[in-house]
Amino acid sequence: MDLKTIKEEARKKFNNFCRVCVVCDGRACAGEVPGMGGTGTGESFKQNVRALSDIRLNLRVVHDVLEPDTSINLFGINLLTPIMGAPITNASLNCGGGLTEFELVSSLVKGCHDAGSLGWIGDPAIPSMFTDGLEAIKLATRGVAIIKPRVDQGEIIRRFEDAIQAGAIAVGIDIDGAGLVTMKLKGQAVGPKNISKIRELVNSVSVPFVVKGIMTPDEAVACFDAGANAIVVSNHGGRVLDFTPGVAEVLPKIIKAVGKDAIVLADGGVRSGVDALKLIALGAKGVLVGRPLITGAFGAMSEGVKFIIEKYTQELYAAMILTGCKSIKDIDSRIIFEK
Template sequence: MDLKTVKSQAKEQLKGYCRVCPVCDGRACSGEVPGMGGIGTGASFRNNLTALASYSLNMRTLHGAKAPSTETELFGIKLSSPIQAAPMTGTPYNMGGAISERDFIGMIVSGSKQAGTIGWTGDGADPTMYDSGIEAIIAEGGHGIPIIKPREQDAIIERIRRAEAAGAKAVGMDIDGAGLVTMALKGQPVGPKTVEELKELVKATKLPFILKGIMTVDEAEMAVEAGVSAIVVSNHGGRILDYTPGAAEVLPAIAAAVKGKVTIFADGGVRTGVDVLKLLALGADGVLVGRPLVVGAFGGGAEGVKLVLDKMNDELKQAMILTGCQSIKDINSRVIYKS
């Protein structure tokens, strides 16, 4: 199997929902939510890509970084790569339903594990979304991280207990889902959380607690105050609020404020290993990938997911060689060109 075949098969499987464009920049699918696009004008989706593209790299070739290592550690788990699968759900109305929710997330979690990294799972208005993720994590011996929507406190804690029972490596909440109208329409209200409510959730489990959807310095500092183990700098793939900046645009300031106090992940617009390098250089400890892995799953199952992750990791290694980075810890702001 090769990527050309995967993309060709995915284009057929995703027909009417994702065009599998040569450049996945959100232009063709603007406003297609449900679907694979960005909300409204699609500006937030595109801003993720333009923010990444705005950074140039310092090429360095006089050094000894000839065979760089992408190995890293997350909550005590050794991984071969800092690139991880973002939580994604909604195969029937976002991706066309050619693959069931359970099969899709199983491909994501299994393919990620085969690539030496870890897959995150999601939550949604249909109970099968969270259920499927938990089942996939159990099937892989607990090798996965479930993320829960910002529901009422008791509903979140109940899902945390299920994550614990599944042997999950961590658990979290995507606070950027606070405005999801579809959840309310299905009788499952979501909304913002106070710092006190967040503290209650953090204290409700011994698992590392991740807060996904941080886009400002003040909320990053509030997350640290609440005791979370990690944050994800993310605008929910541009699918929640129109005209937000790209994740790479706000990441440096957030990292300057909380780096070392909390693990920092970033996602949004990641298409290559070079994009991964940029986010790591801007302050992330790990990077989440979404849409490219949808193509991998629909076009090649777990093997397709692994293929996409392996390709990105190979690109990351090549970029590390050409920027003088022997390990993930060597990737820092000196990689970024400043005029």
């Protein structure tokens, strides 16, 4: 198996919903939502990729780092890599239907698990698709479930309970989905959550709680004050609000506000292991990958997802040697070139 073959097979199944570009940067699919693109002009999606691309690294080779350790412990689970699969849903609406929902989500979660990583599932407006995600977690024996910020708190909590029963090691909400019209059209209105509502959700579960979709320091602090165990810095892949900054741009300010010990993950524009290294150097404890893993799934199911995660991890490993980092904890801002 190789990346070229995976991409060729994926291109056949995408029905032009994704062009499988040489660089997945949002230019070819701008405005294609539903679809794989970014909302409006696509600038939020494109800026995620650009912001990472603009970061330069210090090459360091006078040291004794021969075999760096890429492993992390997250939510009490030992992972071989800090590179995980982002929550992804709706194979038919967004990806052209070349795979069924269960084929897509099970490939994502199983592929991540087989690579020693962790797959996350999402929560679309169609209940059966969430059920598919739960079944994928059961098969992989672990995962993280992220629920839409429904106005009805009880609906969220019921989904938490189902996810934990299925084997989710952590749950949370993707609060950046607060303006999704598709949810409202399906009779499942979503909206923002204040501190008290987040705290209610945190207190409803006994597993780690994650708030995904944070892009400002003040809201990051607010989430941790409400009891969240982790946050994910994310603009929903550029799919909800046009003209946001890139994740790599806001991450350092968020880390400064919440402290280096806080569990802050980053999701936005990761296209290589070097991109993962950059986000970790900016303060993230781990990263989530979205669109490239969809290509992996469409190209070779779980084996394709496993291939991408392992490829990125190998790139991270090599980059750690060339920047003098013995472990993930050793990766910090000293490897970033300051102009």
